[in-house]
Amino acid sequence: MEQIGIELEKAVELILHHGVEQIKTHIIPVMKANGAILAEDIYAPINNPPFDRSPLDGFALRAGDSSHASKKHPVTLRVIDTVYAGGFCDKRLNAGEAVRIMTGAPIPFGADCVIRQEDTGFTPGKSEYTVEIYRELKVHQNYCFLGEDIKKGQMLLKAGTKITYIEQAILSSVGIMQIVVCQKPRVALFVTGDEVVPPGSQLKNGKIYDSNLTLLYNRLKEFQMEPVVAEYLPDQPEIIAEIIKKVSESVDIIITTGGVSVGAKDIFHEVYPMLQLERIFWKVKLKPGTPAMFSMYQGIPMLNLSGNPFAAITTFELLVRPLLAKLSGDKGLNTVRIKGVLAQPFTKTSGARRFLRGNLIEGKVHIPPTEQHASGILASMAGCNCLVDIKAGTNPLDMGNEVEVILLDV
Ligand code: AMP
Numbered sequence: 555m556e557q558i559g560i561e562l563e564k565a566v567e568l569i570l571h572h573g574v575e576q577i578k579t580h581i582i583p584v585m586k587a588n589g590a591i592l593a594e595d596i597y598a599p600i601n602n603p604p605f606d607r608s609p610l611d612g613f614a615l616r617a618g619d620s621s622h623a624s625k626k627h628p629v630t631l632r633v634i635d636t637v638y639a640g641g642f643c644d645k646r647l648n649a650g651e652a653v654r655i656m657t658g659a660p661i662p663f664g665a666d667c668v669i670r671q672e673d674t675g676f677t678p679g680k681s682e683y684t685v686e687i688y689r690e691l692k693v694h695q696n697y698c699f700l701g702e703d704i705k706k707g708q709m710l711l712k713a714g715t716k717i718t719y720i721e722q723a724i725l726s727s728v729g730i731m732q733i734v735v736c737q738k739p740r741v742a743l744f745v746t747g748d749e750v751v752p753p754g755s756q757l758k759n760g761k762i763y764d765s766n767l768t769l770l771y772n773r774l775k776e777f778q779m780e781p782v783v784a785e786y787l788p789d790q791p792e793i794i795a796e797i798i799k800k801v802s803e804s805v806d807i808i809i810t811t812g813g814v815s816v817g818a819k820d821i822f823h824e825v826y827p828m829l830q831l832e833r834i835f836w837k838v839k840l841k842p843g844t845p846a847m848f849s850m851y852q853g854i855p856m857l858n859l860s861g862n863p864f865a866a867i868t869t870f871e872l873l874v875r876p877l878l879a880k881l882s883g884d885k886g887l888n889t890v891r892i893k894g895v896l897a898q899p900f901t902k903t904s905g906a907r908r909f910l911r912g913n914l915i916e917g918k919v920h921i922p923p924t925e926q927h928a929s930g931i932l933a934s935m936a937g938c939n940c941l942v943d944i945k946a947g948t949n950p951l952d953m954g955n956e957v958e959v960i961l962l963d964v
């Protein structure tokens with residue numbers, strides 16, 4: 555049953571209820587996984603480091619051999635080998651012996667500590683030489699254990715983790731080259747309106763340059779999602795219905811702007827019957843963007859947002875973003891609400907629930923002058939980082955009033 559004029563929370567609930575099935579996954583190279591969402595828990599296949607190693611340049615020895623050693627009374631050990639990072643000493647170290655060792659090299663069998671080069675005296679270069687030990691060491695002093703960083707079998711990364719350069723490096727450090735990640739939803743984006751032309755076109759009488767295609771296309775890019783289709787459509791229901799039909803075969807979500815209100819060219823009311831489609835809801839109790847519409851077409855969620863740019867932004871963030879969060883597995887896209895204090899007054903009464911643009915800095919919410927909030931006004935959005943949620947039935951707001959905001963951060 556279609557619902558008309560519902561609360562925002564109900565609208566989001568309906569969208570998530572209908573719009574999300576199993577998240578699709580695929581395998582990709584770790585090197586290309588930046589920004590991807592891990593779909594499976596990952597356990598360490600090996601220890602890192604894979605062997606006991608030296609944290610510095612010096613000599614590996616047995617701590618017992620260094621007892622009572624000092625600069626005045628050094629202990630002299632026979633140097634039996636040299637081991638570099640990347641190399642391996644296959645000799646076993648016995649009492650009275652040392653192995654010259656570099657940072658990152660495996661500690662030879664038989665040695666239990668490493669002395670820094672600066673605490674020794676030696677003359678390198680000879681094939682057979684000795685080293686003077688100037689201080690006493692404890693067992694496992696200057697000694698990095700195998701698995702110090704990562705232990706084989708330990709939980710390394712949890713499903714749902716967003717892969718950044720750090721996670722990529724962690725995976726690399728245990729030799730993992732491929733991971734299973736959530737597939738990014740394939741988005742189709744359409745802006746409708748006979749008046750809308752792309753920048754670069756001639757601005758004939760009655761035409762305006764597009765804001766919404768650029769707006770939502772790039773917002774999707776900020777969400778690390780590539781719209782697979784992004785097109786301008788005329789206010790012709792047959793054409794729109796045809797294109798939606800076609801595109802529905804190869805996308806996971808359809809987003810449109812324009813044509814959802816009650817005017818003569820609000821063509822989605824004609825598109826729906828052409829697609830033999832029922833609205834799940836139409837009209838959400840919020841300003842701007844009230845006439846937002848939602849349906850499922852061939853199993854694909856379709857959100858039709860109103861065309862005013864600020865309405866498109868607001869309803870995209872409030873209605874579409876939670877769905878994209880679920881479809882992509884990216885919890886970072888879930889709505890974050892925090893409290894702030896108005897830094898400027900807002901002089902209008904809000905009969906209906908209203909969202910304002912704002913810029914939250916250190917707890918203070920800066921808003922443009924009251925007349926700069928209309929849904930057709932985009933420029934005052936520059937620098938804004940949040941939407942201010944003003945409950946229905948709120949009187950004009952004063953500077954210093956507490957408000958709740960929804961962050962636009964990604
Ligand atoms: P509509 O939702 O189609 O009734 O459009 C509402 C208002 O938004 C009208 O003034 C349209 O000209 C404007 N509008 C619609 N689409 C866009 C767009 N892509 N870019 C900028 N303004 C738009």
Ligand code: MG
Pocket residue numbers: 746747748812813819820861
């Ligand atoms: Mg229109």
